Amino acid sequence: MSIPIKELDYGEIKSILSEKDHRVIFRKTNIIPDDEDLYQALNSYVNYDNIPNKSVLGVDIYKYSIGYGNLEQALIPFLFRRFMETTIDQCFANHKFIFQKYDPQKIRDHFISTGDGGFFIFDTPLHSLLFAINFATVLRVYNAFHFYPKLRRIIGSINMRYAITYDKVYQFGDNYFGRAIINNARILQRDNLNRCLIDQNVNSWFLVNIGGLENLQVITMTEISNIHEFLDDYDTNILDEYADEIFGIIEKRTYGIINSDILKIGKIQSKSTELSIYLLHMQVSLKLTNDDDPEQKKVFTISLGNLNTAGI
Numbered sequence: 001m002s003i004p005i006k007e008l009d010y011g012e013i014k015s016i017l018s019e020k021d022h023r024v025i026f027r028k029t030n031i032i033p034d035d036e037d038l039y040q041a042l043n044s045y046v047n048y049d050n051i052p053n054k055s056v057l058g059v060d061i062y063k064y065s066i067g068y069g070n071l072e073q074a075l076i077p078f079l080f081r082r083f084m085e086t087t088i089d090q091c092f093a094n095h096k097f098i099f100q101k102y103d104p105q106k107i108r109d110h111f112i113s114t115g116d117g118g119f120f121i122f123d124t125p126l127h128s129l130l131f132a133i134n135f136a137t138v139l140r141v142y143n144a145f146h147f148y149p150k151l152r153r154i155i156g157s158i159n160m161r162y163a164i165t166y167d168k169v170y171q172f173g174d175n176y177f178g179r180a181i182i183n184n185a186r187i188l189q190r191d192n193l194n195r196c197l198i199d200q201n202v203n204s205w206f207l208v209n210i211g212g213l214e215n216l217q218v219i220t221m222t223e224i225s226n227i228h229e230f231l232d233d234y235d236t237n238i239l240d241e242y243a244d245e246i247f248g249i250i251e252k253r254t255y256g257i258i259n260s261d262i263l264k265i266g267k268i269q270s271k272s273t274e275l276s277i278y279l280l281h282m283q284v285s286l287k288l289t290n291d292d293d294p295e296q297k298k299v300f301t302i303s304l305g306n307l308n309t310a311g312i
Helices: 010-020 036-046 070-094 104-109 125-143 149-155 179-190 200-210 213-217 221-225 237-241
Strands: 006-008 053-061 111-113 117-122 160-168 170-172 175-177 196-199 256-270 273-289 297-304
Touching (some): 010 036, 053 125, 053 200, 070 104, 070 149, 104 111, 117 179, 179 196, 196 200, 200 213
Antiparallel strands (some): 111 117, 170 175, 196 273, 256 273
8 A cells, every 4th residue: 555655744843842941932041941851752753764755856958057058948948847747647647556556636746846846756666667668768759850840840859868766755835845956956957978777775765675776678567566564454456457568467578678787886975874876777568559540650779878988
């Protein structure tokens, strides 16, 4: 069962402070108070260790602020929105079993926009990876003049960089916070080579659940459906009714994920700890259908990330 994002409530925290602290206090002689009672109350309420991990997919348009003219910059937010909406449609069409706990609005609600990209919050790194693959496919279709070709000529090509992290995420009001988001932003900020980078927690998740990211090129839906997060309350009847566009029922390397390469390239500092960062490069073949004319079909082979191993 999908574990909801932990929500910290403004009113609850304010109530704890009202009971354990003073909003304002003026004394002739000020002293530093003993905060142990407040600390224990806040620690119990936040319960940080039990905040569930979520996966964050960060996407960013390379050189948005300096690489495009005024008209192009004004149009790119619309184009990104169309990329996002089309990718959502592709995920539900291509991966019905894996995305069965989602609906389009849930994905939109768990998206943090940055104007020239943003952060998608998912339950597992596999959700993030599949969304990134489908997003990269939509991007390739656009760059190849098959998606709004006249708009493509006006705006020009779009290059993206991707990052996937896995750590704590929580909600406060309408906003999302947590180390998974912070680490993701740091990785994206430090990459200027349009790669797909992941943190050590994502690499460990795939290592534990499928034996490593390299196995994605031969894994089947049988293995996917037996991952721990997909065992609880997932409808396996979907596997018989709908085929997954990437993970079939038999091993193959001629369609879906053809190649998967992973390489450690450096470390970043996260609070008092260091996070190892890995370069992920995949080649994926997907068949696309024109929604406006279902008779039109085309297979695209795309690369997610690249093989530039320069550090971070």
